[in-house]
Amino acid sequence: MIKKFSTALLGAVAAVGLASAASAGTLDDVKAKGFVQCGSNTGLAGFAIPDASGNWTGLDVDFCRAVAAAIFNDATKVKFTPLSAKDRFTALQSGEIDLLSRNTTWTMSRDTSLGLKFAGVNYYDGQGFMIRKSLGVTSALQLAGASVCTQTGTTTELNVADFFRANNLKYEVVTFEKSDEVVKAYDAGRCDVFTTDASGLYAERLKLTNPDDHVVLPEIISKEPLGPLVRQGDDSWFNVVKWVHYAMINAEELGLTKANVDEKMKSTTNPEIKRFVGAEGKFGEGIGLSNAWAYQIVKLVGNYGESFEANVGVNTRLKIARGQNALWTKGGLQYAPPIR
Numbered sequence: 583m584i585k586k587f588s589t590a591l592l593g594a595v596a597a598v599g600l601a602s603a604a605s606a607g608t609l610d611d612v613k614a615k616g617f618v619q620c621g622s623n624t625g626l627a628g629f630a631i632p633d634a635s636g637n638w639t640g641l642d643v644d645f646c647r648a649v650a651a652a653i654f655n656d657a658t659k660v661k662f663t664p665l666s667a668k669d670r671f672t673a674l675q676s677g678e679i680d681l682l683s684r685n686t687t688w689t690m691s692r693d694t695s696l697g698l699k700f701a702g703v704n705y706y707d708g709q710g711f712m713i714r715k716s717l718g719v720t721s722a723l724q725l726a727g728a729s730v731c732t733q734t735g736t737t738t739e740l741n742v743a744d745f746f747r748a749n750n751l752k753y754e755v756v757t758f759e760k761s762d763e764v765v766k767a768y769d770a771g772r773c774d775v776f777t778t779d780a781s782g783l784y785a786e787r788l789k790l791t792n793p794d795d796h797v798v799l800p801e802i803i804s805k806e807p808l809g810p811l812v813r814q815g816d817d818s819w820f821n822v823v824k825w826v827h828y829a830m831i832n833a834e835e836l837g838l839t840k841a842n843v844d845e846k847m848k849s850t851t852n853p854e855i856k857r858f859v860g861a862e863g864k865f866g867e868g869i870g871l872s873n874a875w876a877y878q879i880v881k882l883v884g885n886y887g888e889s890f891e892a893n894v895g896v897n898t899r900l901k902i903a904r905g906q907n908a909l910w911t912k913g914g915l916q917y918a919p920p921i922r
């Protein structure tokens with residue numbers, strides 16, 4: 583009994599020690615250094631890509647900008663660290679970045695055993711297959727014996743193994759560490775199939791010599807909820823990141839856009855909008871920010887739908903429909919708890 587008690591006590595002491603080591607105040611650090619260090623993709627059209635002068639754009643980039651807008655009232659206070667699939671988690675664990683916003687799938691093991699924590703889903707995705715039209719294949723179930731190109735350190739690798747095993751199909755996998763190597767290998771005909779998240783297929787297809795010679799098969803073989811993540815043990819920072827995501831979704835639901843937020847703020851009698859823009863309540867102060875935090879996000883970056891349409895939507899080169907990423911009020915999955 584005594585032994586049990588002392589072990590439990592030791593455990594509690596250890597836990598307190600661990601909590602104080604891990605609860606390093608990222609928000610205070612970010613405020614002190616004056617910018618957010620955001621882990622991003624090395625270059626994925628529509629999601630995170632730098633132009634020739636080093637200006638980053640994309641849905642995942644906008645998320646980092648929204649965090650900066652909420653904290654600094656300045657969406658440019660972000661620095662990007664391009665990370666491969668393999669290196670992304672270590673960069674976050676080591677403190678090299680403040681958050682990771684890079685087409686990363688929320689899975690149980692990533693959420694529970696890496697010392698990291700997902701803050702939301704900014705893109706509901708699933709894994710698909712692309713092949714040459716000339717192969718005449720119309721379903722992934724006809725891929726017996728195919729060679730498949732994928733990237734190391736991704737859920738893609740794991741799902742493809744599951745899919746072929748579950749359907750009792752033989753295949754050969756060709757893995758690369760860099761996404762450009764995967765695309766080049768597929769383009770050069772080193773493999774029959776290119777597989778990744780459907781969003782990645784839309785984006786990477788643009789890099790192929792003749793994009794129109796390729797087709798995406800109808801099967802979506804997995805759930806890939808993609809979202810930003812932070813280190814475990816820093817709940818204040820987790821709350822900031824999580825609520826920036828929810829603010830972008832709530833803004834869309836409330837009809838607040840970059841263009842109309844100033845006017846709506848003045849004319850509205852809607853209490854939800856008043857809370858959102860900080861005219862009522864102290865919601866920003868509650869998470870260590872100014873009460874205009876959410877207004878700043880919309881004014882400087884836009885709502886979730888605006889960011890989606892500008893970066894990956896039907897009028898962009900990627901031409902992606904809202905689908906599961908529509909708001910819950912429009913038949914999609916994007917839903918945010920209320921600000922109140």
Ligand SMILES: N[C@@H](CCC(=O)N[C@@H](CS)C(=O)NCC(=O)O)C(=O)O
Binds near residue numbers: 624667737761783
């Ligand atoms: N969502 C999957 C796949 C993410 C992933 O890394 N996809 C590749 C292929 S589209 C990519 O973005 N590569 C770009 C890079 O390594 O910078 C995961 O989290 O494992």
